[in-house]
Amino acid sequence: MTITTTIGILNLMHDKLDTQKRFQEVLKFADPQVQIEFLYPVDHYLDRPVPELVAKISQPLAVNQVYRYDAFIITGAPLEQIDFEEVTYYDEIIALLEQLKTKRIPTLFVCWGAMVAMHHFYEIDKYPLANKLFGAYSHQITQPTALLKGLQSGFMAPHARYAEMDSDQIVATKDLVVNAVASNHRNFLLTSREFPFTFLFSHLEYGQRALLKEYQREVQATKSSPGLIARPVNYYMQLGEPVYHWQTVSQRFFENWLTQVKGEITI
Template sequence: MPVTIPQDLPAAEVLKQENIFFMTKERAIHQDIRPLQIALLNLMPNKIRTEEQFLRLLGNTALQVELTFLTTATYQSKHTPISYLQTFYQTFEQVRGSHFDALIITGSPVETLAFEEVAYWKELTEILAWADEHVYSSFFVCWAAQAALYHHYGIEKHLLPKKLSGVYSHTVKQKGHPLVRGFDDFFWAPHSRNTAVDETKLSSVQDLIVLSDSEEAGLYLAASKDGRKVFVTGHSEYDELTLHDEYQRDLAAALNPEKPLNYYQGDEVTVRWRGHAHLLFSNWLNYHIYQSTPYQLDQISKVLQHS
């Protein structure tokens, strides 16, 4: 949460120069507080584990969040019982008339397919179009980031020579941007993917800002200039053993995988991305949603039309 200070306090200028967020008392007393309404479109096979990963990050801030879990109607998950989905999830049709402060779309193990070959591609494009008018800020993870970049900006993905798997060092490229506020100059984040997007293509799009990349893993974090679309090509949400379990799965499937880089010390897993993950989500929730979204959710469409 921001620090609240008196109007015209001399320290305000110092705080501003150091990129520390603050709020005047006059502004603070006019703020109403309500739970943030966030929809999570869960495209991962192990939905329960994915729920846990995102809930850890969304629940570690001072902001109150109410989560709505979404699943696709045009594709039935083979790894999650229908009864579970019917109990805890809704489909797009059930929320089409609703508004949300934010939308998260997870990764999906379909990245080697052309986008149009994905079973739920048409439904996903409808959700992306709907989010433009019904959601204040959207957060796209891994394959979903690639899919959203393709849908909104026509940026293609390409197949990597081998799977990118491990924990990689990244550089902050836009230190003054709210989304990376408080980041170290170098930070670690996991990647697990077979495809990538060309960072130079993003740099040529006027609406996009590249915020972080890696010499080894390439593009990591980008956003639209208005903060309404955030693209993360890695998996900051991964828990301690996710990469290990994926590696064991690929070994069992005789895929001859390489060990995830910068992940094991001997036989033990080293977690070095957790602090970054919490800060990334905290910044997104605070600066791109809480400080910007209208108090009345049904006013989102009107606010966006006049922005």
């Protein structure tokens, strides 16, 4: 029997349209039949109109309706440098997290999404990095998981963040399994022993030019000299295009995650 999987994605990224295209591409490659609904946090627009583009490409989050989804994704967000509680829609996120936990919905938390979930569920602290973690890095598998099936230590994956979660607190948290870390000891993949939760600190949804576009956007936003903005490392050009180190890794990971999600679905 073919199982049609419906996934809700709370899109918190600044580049809304690009983010949707990226997740659609990686998820549809893994399963062409997957159904995806993109959502936005209602509380983020309480004092202003919802932007036309946001309203056109996504739906308002209805926390009490998340049971309709077979799985859920909370994306990253450009919020690592501010306290969780200062985020305008923090209470809405917490209500969502509690629903995902209560309904035991398989959830993939990406980058800031992983940070806020680990902070809420386990009281793990976030701290600023001296320099932005930015580029493609090599990784080591520390605890095998079906999510990394087909991959071996040394695989490349992209990171783009200004903060990290406290590793000592992570190790002391019995429910968390550290499945893989970057070669510089930064977080990559953690899973919960009790709940169908996956914490991914890499932007594996990023395509070939995503890191380049992020770099160009930050230069433009700050009006800085390109030399003052962190350049993505291990991300060199070949024949006029950035080298797409992690394409196979991304495909394998999302295939494995969807396979795991389908295993959670009861018919």
